[in-house]
Amino acid sequence: MKIAVLVVTGLALLTARGHAQKSSGVMTEVDGVYAQSETLYRDLHQHPELSMHEQATAATLAAGLRQLGFDVTTGVGGTGVVGLLKNGEGPIVMLRTELDALPVAEKTGLPFASTVRTEDAGGAGVAVMHACGHDLHMAAWMGAARLMAGTRARWRGTLMFVGQPGEETGRGASAMITDGFFTRFPRPAYAIAVHDDARYLAGVVGYHAGPVMTNSDSVTVTIFGKGGHGARPEATIDPIVIAARTVVALQTIVARENSPFDPAVVTVGSIHGGTRPNIIPDEVTLELTVRSYTDATRRRLSNAIDRIVKAEAAAANAPREPRIVRENVANALVNDPALTARVASALTRELGAEQVKDLSPEMVSEDFSEFQRAGGVPTLMLRVGAVARAKYEAAAATGAELPSLHSSEFAPDREPTLKAAIAAEVLTLRELMPAQGK
Secondary structure, eight states, X not given: OHHHHHHHHHHHHHHHHHHHXXXXXXXXXXXXXXXXXXXXXXXXXXXXXXXXXXXXXXXXHHHHHHHTTOEEEEEETTTEEEEEEEESSSOEEEEEEEOOBBSOOOOSOOTTOOOXXXXXXXXXXXXXXXXXXXXXHHXXXXXXXXXXXXXXXXXXXXXXXXXXXXXXXXXXHHHHHHTTHHHHSOOXXXXXXXXXXXXXXXXXXXXXXXXXXXXXXXXXXXXXXXXXXXXXXXXXXXXXXXXXXXXXXHHHIXXXXXXXXXXXXXXXXXXXXXXXXXXXXXXXXXXXXXXXXXXXXXXXXXXXXXXHHHHHHHHTTOSSOOEEEEEEEEOXXXXXXXXXXXXXXXXXXXXXXXXXXXXXXXXOOOTTHHHHHHHOOOEEEEEEEEEOHHHHHHHHHHOOOOOOTTOTTOOOXXXXXXXXXXXXXXXXXXXXXXXXXX
8 A cells, every 4th residue: 555655646746747847837937927917916906996997907907018019009908908019920919907996896805806986877986896807818918918028029019908898898899890800900810818716726827619608698688567555466467476477487488488508697796676565666677697608599688588577477467568678798608629739738738737727618798799790800719717726625624615706705816826828828829820840
């Protein structure tokens, strides 16, 4: 038994050394820019800005790119930033980061936690926090820009570094495209993005070919009734009861009308109606989020929602059909299979199979997909695990839930997550923009 343990241990050490040798080159480079990236991360974390109001954030990134020799355009689609660095003949490769934060009051306890408060679009006072990791994305993006600008003998082509506003509202990418992104700037051959992941161990780099994030639609349903005294329900048509039946019936769409092999979500996130316990209101409003991976499923869910909402109102003899208003928040993000395979192979070769993994898709959404839809650009979003090892192992042992993205308590395990993101970006760019004769 002791011999077996020694053999296994020896093999483990050899494997670990093999991975270290593979990744030592790029990780040594990353170590050289890490301090600057961490300083930027702390600054961005302390000074978050809401979607489409990222003036100071955009100015910081633009200044950083200019110092590295990029030709920088600001104000694209509002506060968007586009930086170009040409280095001989070769492909144009886009690397996108997001600029915006969320209206969340931070509870991480970090010494550099955000204390920012501002007004939202409706004029309400809100706290602001980078609860989705966009601060880390920007810091990694700038670290990658610094490494690429300083090692021009190792790649050829044109870097296109894009700072996109308004990702959290799903409007930023479309705003940049409407503002002439594909006519004012060269069309990229590939578009790359990286997102931290609150489900996986810090430093793990994840990929997946095909759909990885969903279509997202917001649906607002107004159900009309006939209000009156709560003590005389027979003289009314109660929209609250209609709404309650509708909420329950909507759950049958996924449970009974959709294949379990075709992921979908229909969630009623809010319900508003009435002012007093003894007054039956005239109307009730429901707000839904609807998620799917394919356009066909998207249409089927939409048709089913319409059918159920109208049928429940008709069954209650409502005085008029419900009003249904839709907003397309985001389209499904599909990682190009050939691009994914190429980059995954390069990352595995350099970082090792223990660090680079095929991770499952999610039911969340991202407007990075708009660059794919509008421009036909092959896209790839990589994931980088962000959970500290102690927390990850404790959660695995106890089944406790880890703070998710958008949580007031979410903070990535800074050093391994940031370093892995920089390394993944640099390795991807070099793979897609090889130097001549490689």
